[in-house]
Amino acid sequence: MIADVSKSSKIVVEKSTVPVKTAEAIEKILTHNSRGIKYQILSNPEFLAEGTAIQDLFKPERVLIGGRETPDGQKAIQALKDVYAQWVPEDRIISTNLWSAELSKLAANAFLAQRISSVNAMSALCEATGADVSQVSHAVGMDTRIGPKFLNASVGFGGSCFQKDILNLVYICECNGLPQVANYWKQVIKINDYQKNRFVNRLVSSMFNTVSGKKIAILGFAFKKDTGDTRETPAIDVCKGLLGDKACLSIYDPQVTEDQIQRDLSMNKFNWDHPIHLQPISPSSVKQVSVVWDAYEATMDAHGVCILTEWDEFKTLDYQRIFDNMQKPAFVFDGRNIVNVDKLREIGFIVYSMGKPLDPWLKDMPAVA
C-alpha cells in the first residue's frame, strides 16, 4: 500500500506493539516493491496507558525511537526527534537500534505485569500468614531501587496489552531457542490466572461452598477505572467462574454498556480480538446476568457484592444502605482493596479484601472451594 502510492523517499514509523524484527519484514516488503524509492523504518513504540492517554501524550516520561545505525537511519531518527522536540524535552527522547526499541516495548509491559503478579503472589501469602499486602507493598516500595508504583494487589491485571505482549515475548523466546526464559515470563500470566481463580474460590467457599441461585452484585466490569474498555478484564473470568456455579449476576459499571457485557460473557475468550464483522452478530445473552445502571440496584437483595474495578464512586457508596437491603449474612469481596474493611465489618458485612488479614468468618474456610 505505502509502496503503491509513494512518489519520493519515506520514513515509515511503527507505533503499534510488534514482534521483534517486524521492521525488517516491513523493510524487505517495501524494498522489493520500491521502484527506486528509499525507505527508512523506525520503531517508535507507544507507551500511553488508557485513562491517562492525553497526559501521557503531552508529557511522556520518555519517547523511544529505534532506527538503523547507518547514516540514513540516523538521519531518519533525527527527523522524528525534531517532531517530538516541539513539545517533549530533548533529554526524554532516546534513540536505540531498531531491535532494542521493538524489544523495549515488550520488556516494559512484561516488567509492569511482573510487578503486579509479584504483589499478587504476595497477597496469597499475606492471607496465609496474617500480613497485610498494602503494608508490605508500602514497605517494599519505599526502597527507591524498587519504587512505590504499580504495587497494588488486585484480582488480576487486564487490558488489551499485558497478556498479549507477554505472549509475544514468550513466542519470541521460544523461536530463539530460549525455553527457560519463555517459561519465566509465562509464570507472570499463570499467577494472573491463579489470582482470578483464587478470588472466585474464596467467594464460593465463603458462601457455604455454593453460589447456585444466589444473587451476586458485580461492581465494575472495565479492566481498570476511567475507561469503558473490557478487553481481557479480570471481570470476565470472575463472572464466568461464578456463572459456572449458577450464580445470578447483577452487574453495574459506570462506563460499560449492557451489550458489551453480554457480548463478553457469551463469547469465547479470544473472539473479542476478531474484527467486529467476524464476531457473532447478536450473541445470545446470558440469562443469569442482568446489567443495571446503579450500584444500589445491583446490590438490592444480593447475597454478596464483588468489587472488580477500582472506580472512585465505589469508595464513597452508602454501604449501610447497601447492607440494609441485602440478604444476610451479607458479604463483600473487594478485588481492588478500595473499601474501608474495618468500617464495613462494623456495619455487619463479612469482608474479604485481597491480601488483607482474613475475616474470622473466612479463617477456617478452605482457600480453594
Ligand SMILES: NC(=O)c1ccc[n+]([C@@H]2O[C@H](COP(=O)([O-])OP(=O)(O)OC[C@H]3O[C@@H](n4cnc5c(N)ncnc54)[C@H](O)[C@@H]3O)[C@@H](O)[C@H]2O)c1
Ligand atoms: N490501547 C492502548 O492503550 C495502547 C497503548 C500503547 C500501545 N498500544 C498498541 O497499539 C496498537 C493498537 O492498539 P489498540 O488498543 O488501538 O487496538 P485496537 O484493537 O483498537 O486496534 C487495532 C486495529 O488493528 C486492526 N488489525 C488487527 N490485526 C490486523 C492485521 N493483521 N492487519 C491489519 N489490521 C489489523 C484491527 O482491525 C483494529 O482496527 C497495538 O499494537 C497495541 O499494543 C495500545
Ligand SMILES: O=c1ccn([C@@H]2O[C@H](COP(=O)(O)OP(=O)(O)O[C@H]3O[C@H](CO)[C@@H](O)[C@H](O)[C@H]3O)[C@@H](O)[C@H]2O)c(=O)[nH]1
Ligand atoms: O498496581 C497495579 C497497577 C495496575 N493494575 C492492573 O493492571 C492492568 C493494566 O493497567 P495499566 O498499565 O494502567 O493500563 P494499560 O492501559 O493496559 O497500559 C499498559 O499497557 C499499555 C499498552 O501497551 C502501555 O502503553 C502502558 O504503558 C501500560 O501501562 C489493569 O487491569 C490494572 O487494574 C494492578 O492490578 N495493580
